Amino acid sequence: MMRIKILGTGKYLPGCIVTAEDLDCKLNLPKGWVAKKSGILQRHHAKSETASQMGACAAHEALTAANLVGEDIDCIIGASGTMEQAIPCNAVLIKEAMGLQATSIPVFDINATCLSFLIAFDTAACLISAGRYRRILIVSSDIASHALDWDHKESCILFGDGAAAVVVGAGEGKSGILTSRFETYSRGAHLAEVKGGGTAIHPREYSEETKKDFLFRMDGERLFRMSLEYAPTFMQFLMKDANTSFDEIDLVIPHQASLNGLRLLQRHLSIPNHKFLVRIQEYGNTMAASIPMMLDDAIRSHKINRGERIMLIGTAAGFSIGGMIIDF
Amino acid sequence: MMRIKILGTGKYLPGCIVTAEDLDCKLNLPKGWVAKKSGILQRHHAKSETASQMGACAAHEALTAANLVGEDIDCIIGASGTMEQAIPCNAVLIKEAMGLQATSIPVFDINATCLSFLIAFDTAACLISAGRYRRILIVSSDIASHALDWDHKESCILFGDGAAAVVVGAGEGKSGILTSRFETYSRGAHLAEVKGGGTAIHPREYSEETKKDFLFRMDGERLFRMSLEYAPTFMQFLMKDANTSFDEIDLVIPHQASLNGLRLLQRHLSIPNHKFLVRIQEYGNTMAASIPMMLDDAIRSHKINRGERIMLIGTAAGFSIGGMIIDF
Secondary structure, X not given: OEEEEEEEEEEEOOOEEEEHHHHHHHOOOOOOHHHHHHOOOEEEEOOOOOHHHHXXXXXXXXXXXXXXXXXXXXXXXXXXXXXXXXXXXXHHHHHHHOOOOOOOOOEEEEEEOEOHHHHHHHHHHHHHHOOOOOEEEEEEEEOOHHHOOOOOHHXXXXXXXXXXEEEEEEXXXXXXXXXXXXXXXXXXXXXXXXXXXXXXXXXXXXXXXXXXXXXXXEOHHHHHHHHHHHHHHHHHHHHHHHOOOHHHOOXXXXXXXXXXXXXXXXXXXXXXXXXXXOOHHHHOEOHHHHHHHHXXXXXXOOOOOOOOEEEEEEEEOOOEEEEEEEEO | OEEEEEEEEEEEOOOEEEXXXXXXXXXXXXXXXXXXXXOOOEEEEOOOOOHHHHHHHHHHHHHHHOOOOHHHOOEEEEOOOOOOOOEOOHHHHHHHHOOOOOOOOOEEEEEEOEOHHHHHHHHHHHHHHOOOOOEEEEEEEEOOHHHOOOOOHHHHOOEOOEEEEEEEEEOOOOXXXXXXEEEEOHXXXXXXXXXXXXXXXXXXXXXXXXXXXXXXXXXXXXXXXXXXXXXXXXXXXXXXXXXXXXXXXXXXXXXXXOHHHHHHXXXXXXXXXXXXXXXXXXXXXXXXXHHHHHHHHHHHOOOOOOOOEEEEEEEEOOXXXXXXXXXX
């Protein structure tokens, strides 16, 4: 057990709400198609906000919840699946947007696409456990909507934008991480990608012919099959490592990738509704921000209380699968 | 002292060498201008290699040096200042290029621009120290040359491309980290940047008018002044934290940002030439790959031997400054 405590959480949703009906209209589809196909009734899209502004709002909320101020933090980790600028890293821009210019707090990013938050949380726990830092602020802020391919109906209707932040400190009482587990299978490396924008295809290559290279493309069917292939064994190891059972877990917080995937996972694990958090209907898939947004919701609505046990679980481009079991 | 050991290192340089004279010609400058202005006689530019291919070559060399194979590694950290694709993260593509598709080794990226390697090395040490992993492969592979602004002579002549990899494991004997220190001052957030390519300015905005937004821009003069402002106090704290003196340090390996900066740092620290590694003349500034490339050179040329003490030090877009003192 790694003694670590979630001291506070926060969330930010962009002002612009896009409903399923809005998308039916935008995509020239019959009324009701988007809601029926995706189960997602609305999502927020960043129109006027930058990712760092969104992240800073969530971070301030997390600090307030923790009864701390920015200066109490030893390290800021940006944990998003999207970059705001190619250089510098997201955390630099988030720190700037938080108004912490006068401090020397070190910052860096961790990127594992939709698993960025889980990896950052686990890493922050190890940094604190090893004595490197006392309190770490993790900020996930993703704007997926700017790189959606509106010709690819199956994927563009799934994503929303959002941000969440979590302050982590040394454990007190029984708070801590029972286990963490991450696996990557690179044979799925190209099943979810944005090929362009980096050193492989520079933005100068952008044209009518290449424009799809700069948009998100996924093979949902094959990703789904890889999840089905690896999830059962993964879950067995996770539970065994933590020496716990589903009876002892008070809440499962899954990455909100797709409603079909969530329902299948829930059935596979035989988890009742009240123990399995699903809010994709309101948010869509908000990438790395998805899990910490759910965590914030669960804490604020008292779905999870101090001393209770949570499972955090998700998949990401990679193909990666990750999970943690923590005592809140 | 955090017990940690560098088990092996590797390096890769792209095949295409660009000399100072080549750049004089390309930039329509008098012969000798580039060499005189930058002190950099040659750099390698990736023409046919991708960053992941470069990283995989360096990684294989590091594994060989460590007498290990890929399957012996528990985690792969991509630690570059540039992204190859917007999605997935670099480490997924490096793992794929290494031919490790059949393994479940988890991967993720750490990004702190030119300090990515140092932050990743420190983080890897904490992950191992906390018992999360036993052996971690860190790969830095940067292609700066694709985003250079050839109209901005002062910056475009400084950069080269390259990759390096380091395998880190639990410490034996006296190997370990005496101290690590990182600071970020976000008032320098925009002194070195590539504004475009992410969610702030999507590649679809690329045009003749906006093209400079997708290229590297830096205010070398102000970055230099920030280094001068923060480095002296930073160094004092670093030495004090490690409870060591420059007499006890066998080799200083600085990030190779610019020859002027390196010479000034060396004078400030009063370090003799044989204790201060400078190879920017051959490589240019290879971003995050710079420090591990130097480390590989130093180990292979026996400039550093087991039991000796090294200082790793650098600056990055942020503005960030970082340093570590380790017993090799």
